[in-house]
Amino acid sequence: MSIARSLASAAALAAFVLLSACEKSDSVQLPTAEAKARLTKSGIPNYSRVVESGAKTRIWTTANLNPDCTSRGDYKMGIVQAPAHGQLTLERGEEYPTYPSTHPRANCNKQKIPFAAVAYTSEPGYTGEDFFAVDFASSDNGATRAAYFLTVRKF
Numbered sequence: 001m002s003i004a005r006s007l008a009s010a011a012a013l014a015a016f017v018l019l020s021a022c023e024k025s026d027s028v029q030l031p032t033a034e035a036k037a038r039l040t041k042s043g044i045p046n047y048s049r050v051v052e053s054g055a056k057t058r059i060w061t062t063a064n065l066n067p068d069c070t071s072r073g074d075y076k077m078g079i080v081q082a083p084a085h086g087q088l089t090l091e092r093g094e095e096y097p098t099y100p101s102t103h104p105r106a107n108c109n110k111q112k113i114p115f116a117a118v119a120y121t122s123e124p125g126y127t128g129e130d131f132f133a134v135d136f137a138s139s140d141n142g143a144t145r146a147a148y149f150l151t152v153r154k155f
Contacts, residue, residue, distance in 0.1 A: 046147040053154050054124045056089070060146070061117040063097055064138050069108040073139035075116040080133040080145060085152065086122040088132060093117075122152045 051057040064072045077090045094112040099105045118134055130150040137143035 044145050044147055046149065048149045048151070050151045050153060051120060051122065053122050053127050053152050056119050056121045058091075058117050058119045059148055059150075060134075061115055062136070063108075063113050063115045064140070065097075065105055065108055065113060067104050069105065069111060069113065071114055074114070076135075076137040077116060077118065078135045080135055081131070083120060083122075083130045083132040083150070085126045085128065085130045086120055086150075088134070089119040089121070091115075091117040091119055120148075120150065122150075127153050 047059075049057075049059060051059075062075060064075060066072050079088055079090075082088060092115070094114055096111070097105070097108050097113055097115075099109055116136075120130075120132070122130065128151075130152055131148065132150075133145060133147045135143060135145050
């Protein structure tokens with residue numbers, strides 16, 4: 001299946017799951033508990049995180065590496081549903097990875113590698129729930145959609 005077809009199929013399923021059971025919050029659609037349960041049942045990966053209000057927090061980071069630390073290609077990222085109470089930043093760069101010592105790519109920790117990441121920053125002073133969904137596609141692993149449920153609080 002092509003990456004475009006995978007993304008289109010994932011988009012249709014996620015749109016149905018996410019929008020079929022949402023509640024309004026300040027005129028923005030947020031998933032209800034029922035929508036969260038449907039999302040989990042649908043097989044779309046979903047994650048929960050607690051983040052600090054107003055602070056930029058990296059939510060997801062990946063590197064697409066071969067066991068010898070060479071790149072297997074780039075990730076394409078797209079925002080499917082933006083957060084209602086914050087902003088996403090799609091990032092790219094190079095940094096040292098932190099694979100556990102038992103991981104097959106632990107040797108890669110000795111060199112900077114290309115990475116892709118998604119970071120979230122809430123509106124200043126906002127506390128409460130937020131949600132976003134993103135698509136990720138790589139040249140060798142196809143495409144996937146992931147949903148993130150955030151609890152934004154002051155620390």
